[in-house]
Amino acid sequence: MIDLHTHTTVSDGTVTPKELIYQAKETGLLAVAITDHDSIDGLDEAQHEADRLGVTFINGIEFSATFGKNRLIHILGLGIDPQSEGFKRIYTNYRQNRSDRLLQVFKKLRSMGVAIGPEDVEPFVTGGYMDRQAIAKCLVAKGLAKSVRNSWINYLDKIDYINGELIQPEAAFSAIHAAGGKAFLAHYHLKIGFKGYSEENTRMLLKKLKELGLDGMECYYPSFSEEEKLRCAEYIEDFDFIKSGGTDFHGANRSHIKLGVGEGDFNVPDELLDEILAEKEIKL
Known part of the structure; x- marks a missing residue:
C-alpha cells in the first residue's frame, strides 16, 4: 500500500x-x-x-x-x-513571482473588509517566500476563517490569480x-x-x-x-x-x-x- x-x-x-x-x-x-x-x-x-x-x-x-x-x-x-540546478532555477523564479504579486491580493482583501498586510502574514511564511497559503493560515489565526479551507472558500478563491502568479504547465514539466x-x-x-x-x-x-x-x-x-x-x-x-x-x-x-x-x-x-x-x- x-x-x-x-x-x-x-x-x-x-x-x-x-x-x-x-x-x-x-x-x-x-x-x-x-x-x-x-x-x-x-x-x-x-x-x-x-x-x-x-x-x-x-x-x-x-x-x-x-x-x-x-x-x-x-x-x-x-x-x-529538489537540489538539481535546473529545478531550483525554475522553482525559485516561480516562488518569487508569486510573492511579488501578493500586494494585489492584499488590496483585494481590503476591498472585502479584511485589513491584513504582509507584516501580519510574515509569521506564517515557510521557505522564505510569501504566498496565498500563508495568507490563508493568517486568516485562521486572526479568527477570520474557521479553517484553511474556509479561508480559500470565503476569500482567496474569490480573488482571481494575477498574471504571472501561477506557473505555466511547460515550466512545471521542465522543472x-x-x-x-x-x-x-x-x-x-x-x-x-x-x-x-x-x-x-x-x-x-x-x-x-x-x-x-x-x-x-x-x-x-x-x-x-x-x-x-x-x-x-x-x-x-x-x-x-x-x-x-x-x-x-x-x-x-x-x-x-x-x-x-x-x-x-x-x-x-x-x-x-x-x-x-x-x-x-x-x-x-
Whole structure:
C-alpha cells in the first residue's frame, strides 16, 4: 500500500512532515510521497524521519498551473531531486513571482473588509517566500476563517490569480523533468482539473499536455466515481500515460480522508512505484 499525494503544514495540511512519516509507518505504508502545494520546504524533514523509521519516501510537489481561461490544473511532480540546478532555477523564479504579486491580493482583501498586510502574514511564511497559503493560515489565526479551507472558500478563491502568479504547465514539466522526476495530472475530475469540459475538449487538452511533457495521470483518487475511474483508465491507455494515485491527505482539514486508505476502502497498488521511479532522461 502506497500514498503518492499528501499534504503537510508546509502547505494546507495539519500534520508536520515528520508527523506524516510517523503516520505512514504506523499505517504500514510501503512508500509515501509528500506533495505540498508549490513548495518543497518539508522534504528534508520528511526524509530525515523516513530514514530513521525505515519508510520509503518519495520527494514530491504539487504545482498550481494556469491552463485555460480562468482555469488552473494541479501537476504532481514525483521522484524529484529538489537540489538539481535546473529545478531550483525554475522553482525559485516561480516562488518569487508569486510573492511579488501578493500586494494585489492584499488590496483585494481590503476591498472585502479584511485589513491584513504582509507584516501580519510574515509569521506564517515557510521557505522564505510569501504566498496565498500563508495568507490563508493568517486568516485562521486572526479568527477570520474557521479553517484553511474556509479561508480559500470565503476569500482567496474569490480573488482571481494575477498574471504571472501561477506557473505555466511547460515550466512545471521542465522543472520536474530537470529534477529527474515525472509529472502527473492530479484529480482530473475536479474544477481544479477538467470538470465541466466536454469529452472532446478534455481529450484535446490532454493531447496538448502530453505534447508539453505530461507523463501521466492520477488514476487512483478517493472521490472518483465508477464512471470517472473508467474514463481515466481510457485516457491513460489512449495517451500512453503512466499511472499514479494517492489520497490527497490533508490531516484534520479533510478529516474523512485517512492516510493511505482514504475513507477506508481505498488503496493504491504498490506496483505503480516501479514505473514512476524508473530512470528518466534529465532535460536541463
